[in-house]
Amino acid sequence: MDLILRNARLADDAPLTDIAIAGGLIVDVSVDGGHSAPEEIDCAGRVVIPGLIESHLHLDKALLDREKPNRDGTLAGAIAVTGELKRDFTAENVRARASQVIEQAIGNGTTAIRAHPDVDPIVGLLGVDVLLGLREDYRGLVDLQIVAFPQEGIFKAPGTLELLREALQRGADVIGGCAYNENSLAECHAHIEAVFDLAEEFGVPADIHADFADDAADPRFALADYIAENTVRRRMAGRVALGHMTSLAGRPVAERRSTLARLADAGVAVVPLPATDLHLGGRSDGENVRRGVAPVRDLWEAGVTCAYSSNNVRNAFTPYGNADLLDIGLLLAQTSHLSGHADLARVLDMATHSAAKVVGISANYGIQPGCAANLVVLSTRCVADVLLDRPDRCFVIKNGRVVATTVRTTRLKEPSHA
The missing domain is CATH 3.20.20.140 (Metal-dependent hydrolases)
Incomplete structure (x- = not known):
């Protein structure tokens, strides 16, 4: 395998999924396929959609x-x-x-x-x-x-x-x-x-x-x-x-x-x-x-x-x-x-x-074995809220390769108690 997306949210009513990629194609989509790869991304429950x-x-x-x-x-x-x-x-x-x-x-x-x-x-x-x-x-x-x-x-x-x-x-x-x-x-x-x-x-x-x-x-x-x-x-x-x-x-x-x-x-x-x-x-x-x-x-x-x-x-x-x-x-x-x-x-x-x-x-489009590995990892953790949340495109993957990333961190200050 070349790349694995772990703990991806593909549906709100299904368990988190691993997506294994090799040669620019998705080769496995499963809860735990037992695969390893030199590059792995932990989606941590974030939504993954096709490109x-x-x-x-x-x-x-x-x-x-x-x-x-x-x-x-x-x-x-x-x-x-x-x-x-x-x-x-x-x-x-x-x-x-x-x-x-x-x-x-x-x-x-x-x-x-x-x-x-x-x-x-x-x-x-x-x-x-x-x-x-x-x-x-x-x-x-x-x-x-x-x-x-x-x-x-x-x-x-x-x-x-x-x-x-x-x-x-x-x-x-x-x-x-x-x-x-x-x-x-x-x-x-x-x-x-x-x-x-x-x-x-x-x-x-x-x-x-x-x-x-x-x-x-x-x-x-x-x-x-x-x-x-x-x-x-x-x-x-x-x-x-x-x-x-x-x-x-x-x-x-x-x-x-x-x-x-x-x-x-x-x-x-x-x-x-x-x-x-x-x-x-x-x-x-x-x-x-x-x-x-x-x-x-x-x-x-x-x-x-x-x-x-x-x-x-x-x-x-x-x-x-x-x-x-x-x-x-x-x-x-x-x-x-x-x-x-x-x-x-x-x-x-x-x-x-x-x-x-x-x-x-x-x-050859979609998130299933045999499809081109064109995927987007979003910052939202709910598929139903993809449009509403206006999420970051954390990782953009084209033919199995990460081609763009967005990293944004928001930190709130402690409230002041005057």
């Missing part, structure tokens, strides 16, 4: 808020501000900003990231190329999937389709889409078809920004059914994810249930992005301001695979964040009427096991 997964993160656009904020706080404003800033991107500044967030994410217990660098005539393939380099630089610390993402649209920005194909030829792992960012509904449909065509051509999954509005009054923000139809027709069940999907919450109940049933039947996953969605949503509402988050409980009840993610960190789309998925999970719970042990366990699952399904790594 967290950022299933939707824009590393190339991170930390831009210090350069130019989004004054009107709208989605259109965020796209405009970022489009202006992209004109001055260099490989050096994209690499520096992206690296800072990657390292924050690792320290916060993230062991896999699906990143969405922009691909368009403004910035070309700069973001993709930088992230291809970072994928190698951080190999062994975090797994980085790269999505070729057409933020500016495909037909709205001529030349983008050819750039997307080139990005996939260079090594991007996923084809992205921004389904709503075209000038007409017909072009939105053509955008979706083009994304699926590229997915078929290169044999890659699709990850599409869709239905990102307060409601579906504009049909460009009610494309989930069309995407589900394409997923079925192209036989891509389990390989399509949709980010944002905020307009779902504004649709009539019967209509929403019908759409969610289609997504579930088609095997399309949904990834709410609460920090961004709350910030940009409801800007025109003078009263009863809409929350702007996809209806998580409805998604669960419909059987739709769900994850959540940070989306953006400190830029025009989201002017805050630290790439901390447990913070984002607590925000999602607080704003989605989710509470109690069962709900909070499902929210945590959205950043672990469900996120693994979304990014296609569930086959």
